[in-house]
Amino acid sequence: SSALEVVFPAGLVLQKDGSLLGTLADGITPAAGQSVMPVVRAPDPDGTSIVAAMLASPAARQQNLSGLRELAAKSSHQGVVLDYGLLQPAMRTEWSAFIRELATLLHAQQKQLGVVVPATAGADPNANGYDLRSIGTEADWVELQFKSGLLAADKAAIRQTINAAARASGRRHLRMQINFAGVELNAASVRAVPAAEALLWLSSNLLPAATSAPAIATSTKFTLSNPPGTDAHWGALSISYQAADGSNRTLLHTTTAALARQLQLAQQLQLGGVSVSGYFAAPAGGLAETLAQYRGMQDMPASTATIAWQVQQGANTILEMATALDQPFEWTPAEAGDYTVRAMLNIGTPLALGAVPVNVPAGAAATEVAQVAQVTPAMAARPIGPFELGGQVTHGGIAPADKMRASRMTWVKLQALPGYDMGAAIANAHAMGFKVLLSAVGDRSQPHLPAYHATFAAYVAALAAQGADAIEVWNEPNLDREWPTGKISTKSYTALLRAAYNSIKAANPNTLVISAAPSPTGFFGGCSSRGCDDAFWMAGIANAGAGNYLDCVGIHYNEGVVAPSAYGGGVDPRDDHYTRYFPGMIERYSAAFGGNRQVCFTELGYLSGEEWGYVPKHYLWKPPINNTVAEQALYLGEAVRLARSNSRVRMIMVFNVDFANYGDDPMAGYAIIRPDGSCPACGTLAASMQ
Known part of the structure; x- marks a missing residue:
C-alpha cells in the first residue's frame, strides 16, 4: 500500500x-x-x-x-x-x-x-x-x-x-x-482480537430486524440486533454482549x-x-x-461510523439511507410486495451485516393525511470550489495590498453596514485584483422579526448587485451582542438566511452566500436567553434547512494557542473542547451538514501580545502573550497548508491584516503586519499557497 x-x-x-x-x-x-x-x-x-x-x-x-x-x-x-x-x-x-x-x-x-x-x-x-x-x-x-x-x-x-x-x-x-486489530474486554482480562475474527463476529451478530409488522403507508422501523456504540477514549466501535460462559x-x-x-x-x-x-x-x-x-501531513477527518440501509424489491434498489449507529432506520412501504432490507456497517470499509426478508401484505392504503409533519428540506448539491486565501482589512482603500499579494491572498474581507455605500470599495478591490467578501450585518434590534427580513434581504441584494463576490449573512448570531436577548433562535436565523439567499441570487447568481459564523463557545450548555453553544447552533440551523440557503458554512477560529495539526490529548493548556483546535472546528461544522457543504473561515487568526508584553485578561489563554510572533506566522502557514489539502475547506480569511488598536479588544495583536511594519506571516502564508 x-x-x-x-x-x-x-x-x-x-x-x-x-x-x-x-x-x-x-x-x-x-x-x-x-x-x-x-x-x-x-x-x-x-x-x-x-x-x-x-x-x-x-x-x-x-x-x-x-x-x-x-x-x-x-x-x-x-x-x-x-x-x-x-x-x-x-x-x-x-x-x-x-x-x-x-x-x-x-x-x-x-x-x-x-x-x-x-x-x-x-x-x-x-x-x-x-x-x-x-x-x-x-x-x-x-x-x-x-x-x-x-x-x-x-x-x-x-x-x-x-x-x-x-x-x-x-x-x-x-x-x-x-x-489494526480489535480488543475484547472483560472484568479479568484483555484479549487482542485479529481483524478477521472481529469482522466475522460483527457480521454474524449485528443483524437487521424489524421492530413492527410492515404495512402499506405505515412507517416501519428497523434496528440491529445488538446496536453498537462509540468508545469515549478513541472513537472505536464498541459492542457490549454476553459470552457463552455468561460473562x-x-x-x-x-x-x-x-x-x-x-x-x-x-x-x-x-x-x-x-x-x-x-x-x-x-x-x-x-x-x-x-x-x-x-x-502526507494532511487533515485526518475522524469519520463517524454509520449504518447504510437498502430496501430492495427483486433486483431493484428502491431506497438507500445512512443512519447513525444508535438511530433506527424508518421505511414506509408504498405498496404490497416482497422486499429485502439490508444493512451494512461503514467503519472505513463497508461490512455487510445481513438482510431480512419483509412481506408487506395487501391492504387499504391511507387516502387522507390528517396532519403533515414539517420535514427538513433535502439539501441540493453544491459545486466544490477550489481553496482561496484572503484577509480582513480596516477599510476599502486596502492600504496593505502589496503585503497581501506577497502572501498570495486573492480575497479581501470588508465590514458592511446599512447606510454605507460599498460600491466604491468593491470597485476599488476589483481594480486592485482582489475578490470581495462582505460581512453584512443589519439592525441588531430586529433580525428576529419576520417583517424585517425583507428589508435586510433588499440590502444584501443591493450589495450583490454592486459586485460583491461573497456575502456573509450576519455575524455571530448565537450571542445576544449580535441578536436580541431572549430572541436567539436557529429557526429565526434560518428564515433570515433564506430571505437573504433568495434575494442575493436573484440580484447576482455568482455571489457566494456564506452563513453567519457563530461564536465558538461551550459556555451555555446548550441554549439560553443570552446565547447558544455553537455546536447546538449549527445542529439547529442544519435541522431547520439552512443547507438549502448557503453555499458555504461560516466559521470563526480566533482562540488558537497550539499548532493547527493538534487535536485533543491535553495539548491545549485550557481543556480539550473542540473549539480550541483547528481540526475540531472543521470536523464539527462540516458534520453538521453531513459533509455536504464546504466550510469558509471568514475569520481565522492567532493572537500574539509579544510586542506589548501582555494580553488583556479576557483574551489570555496561554500566559503571558498567548503566541509569539514567530508562532503566529508558523501556525497561520500550517493552517493554510492543512486547509488546502482538505476539500471540505473553501477559503480562509486571515483575521486580520492591518488593524492597529491594542486595548481591551486587542485586534492589533491578531494583525499579520506587526507594529514595526514587518510581516513574518506573509512568508509562511505564501509558502503554503505554492
Missing part, C-alpha cells in the same frame, strides 16, 4: 543458540519507494528465558549478531527490527551492550536498526530490561508497543508513558505502534475515527512516526486513506 513508507515482514524467530528459525512472510510486495526491514521476534511464551540464554552464551550471542547482520545485508533490506519482548531488569546492562554492538555492525553496512519496546499504559517504560536512554542513542529508532494495543488503554495514561520514553530516548527517535464482554474495533485519533496523538506528541500492526490482515479502505493523510 502507498500509505506505508516501510514494510516489516515477520516470520523469523530467535532460538536459544542465537540462530534464527523460520522464513519471512511472503505475498507482501513493497510499492515503489517503500523499504523493507524484517522483524525478528523472540518465541512466545518463553521469549524472556530464550533472550537471557542467548545473552549469557558468548557463542549464541555471536551467532545472533552474525545472523542479524547477514539478514540486514541483503540488498532488498534497509535494516532489521528486533522485537524480543519483555525483558527482566537484570538483563538491562547486557541487552544495552548487545544493542550497541549490533548497531555498530549494521551502521557499518549503512543499515538501520529498530528496537520494539513493550510498554504498559501509565507505567515507566524504563522499569524493565530496556534502558531507553542507551538504546535511543544506539538504535535508529525505538518503537513503543503497548500491551493489548492502544484501544484498551486510557489516552492520558498512554500520553504519560510516551512522554517518559521520549525524555529518555529522544522524541524524534520514538515511534508508537498502532494495531459480560465488550468488543472494541478500530475505525477510521479511532485511527485518526491515534495518529493525531502521535502528531501532538511530535513523535518520529508510527508503525501499524495487522495492516495486511485488515480491510484497507478508509484506514489506508487515513494513514496516507497522516503520512
Whole structure:
C-alpha cells in the first residue's frame, strides 16, 4: 500500500543458540519507494528465558549478531527490527551492550536498526530490561508497543508513558505502534482480537430486524440486533454482549475515527512516526486513506461510523439511507410486495451485516393525511470550489495590498453596514485584483422579526448587485451582542438566511452566500436567553434547512494557542473542547451538514501580545502573550497548508491584516503586519499557497 513508507515482514524467530528459525512472510510486495526491514521476534511464551540464554552464551550471542547482520545485508533490506519482548531488569546492562554492538555492525553496512519496546499504559517504560536512554542513542529508532494495543488503554495514561520514553530516548527517535486489530474486554482480562475474527463476529451478530409488522403507508422501523456504540477514549466501535460462559464482554474495533485519533496523538506528541500492526490482515479502505493523510501531513477527518440501509424489491434498489449507529432506520412501504432490507456497517470499509426478508401484505392504503409533519428540506448539491486565501482589512482603500499579494491572498474581507455605500470599495478591490467578501450585518434590534427580513434581504441584494463576490449573512448570531436577548433562535436565523439567499441570487447568481459564523463557545450548555453553544447552533440551523440557503458554512477560529495539526490529548493548556483546535472546528461544522457543504473561515487568526508584553485578561489563554510572533506566522502557514489539502475547506480569511488598536479588544495583536511594519506571516502564508 502507498500509505506505508516501510514494510516489516515477520516470520523469523530467535532460538536459544542465537540462530534464527523460520522464513519471512511472503505475498507482501513493497510499492515503489517503500523499504523493507524484517522483524525478528523472540518465541512466545518463553521469549524472556530464550533472550537471557542467548545473552549469557558468548557463542549464541555471536551467532545472533552474525545472523542479524547477514539478514540486514541483503540488498532488498534497509535494516532489521528486533522485537524480543519483555525483558527482566537484570538483563538491562547486557541487552544495552548487545544493542550497541549490533548497531555498530549494521551502521557499518549503512543499515538501520529498530528496537520494539513493550510498554504498559501509565507505567515507566524504563522499569524493565530496556534502558531507553542507551538504546535511543544506539538504535535508529525505538518503537513503543503497548500491551493489548492502544484501544484498551486510557489516552492520558498512554500520553504519560510516551512522554517518559521520549525524555529518555529522544522524541524524534520514538515511534508508537498502532494495531489494526480489535480488543475484547472483560472484568479479568484483555484479549487482542485479529481483524478477521472481529469482522466475522460483527457480521454474524449485528443483524437487521424489524421492530413492527410492515404495512402499506405505515412507517416501519428497523434496528440491529445488538446496536453498537462509540468508545469515549478513541472513537472505536464498541459492542457490549454476553459470552457463552455468561460473562459480560465488550468488543472494541478500530475505525477510521479511532485511527485518526491515534495518529493525531502521535502528531501532538511530535513523535518520529508510527508503525501499524495487522495492516495486511485488515480491510484497507478508509484506514489506508487515513494513514496516507497522516503520512502526507494532511487533515485526518475522524469519520463517524454509520449504518447504510437498502430496501430492495427483486433486483431493484428502491431506497438507500445512512443512519447513525444508535438511530433506527424508518421505511414506509408504498405498496404490497416482497422486499429485502439490508444493512451494512461503514467503519472505513463497508461490512455487510445481513438482510431480512419483509412481506408487506395487501391492504387499504391511507387516502387522507390528517396532519403533515414539517420535514427538513433535502439539501441540493453544491459545486466544490477550489481553496482561496484572503484577509480582513480596516477599510476599502486596502492600504496593505502589496503585503497581501506577497502572501498570495486573492480575497479581501470588508465590514458592511446599512447606510454605507460599498460600491466604491468593491470597485476599488476589483481594480486592485482582489475578490470581495462582505460581512453584512443589519439592525441588531430586529433580525428576529419576520417583517424585517425583507428589508435586510433588499440590502444584501443591493450589495450583490454592486459586485460583491461573497456575502456573509450576519455575524455571530448565537450571542445576544449580535441578536436580541431572549430572541436567539436557529429557526429565526434560518428564515433570515433564506430571505437573504433568495434575494442575493436573484440580484447576482455568482455571489457566494456564506452563513453567519457563530461564536465558538461551550459556555451555555446548550441554549439560553443570552446565547447558544455553537455546536447546538449549527445542529439547529442544519435541522431547520439552512443547507438549502448557503453555499458555504461560516466559521470563526480566533482562540488558537497550539499548532493547527493538534487535536485533543491535553495539548491545549485550557481543556480539550473542540473549539480550541483547528481540526475540531472543521470536523464539527462540516458534520453538521453531513459533509455536504464546504466550510469558509471568514475569520481565522492567532493572537500574539509579544510586542506589548501582555494580553488583556479576557483574551489570555496561554500566559503571558498567548503566541509569539514567530508562532503566529508558523501556525497561520500550517493552517493554510492543512486547509488546502482538505476539500471540505473553501477559503480562509486571515483575521486580520492591518488593524492597529491594542486595548481591551486587542485586534492589533491578531494583525499579520506587526507594529514595526514587518510581516513574518506573509512568508509562511505564501509558502503554503505554492
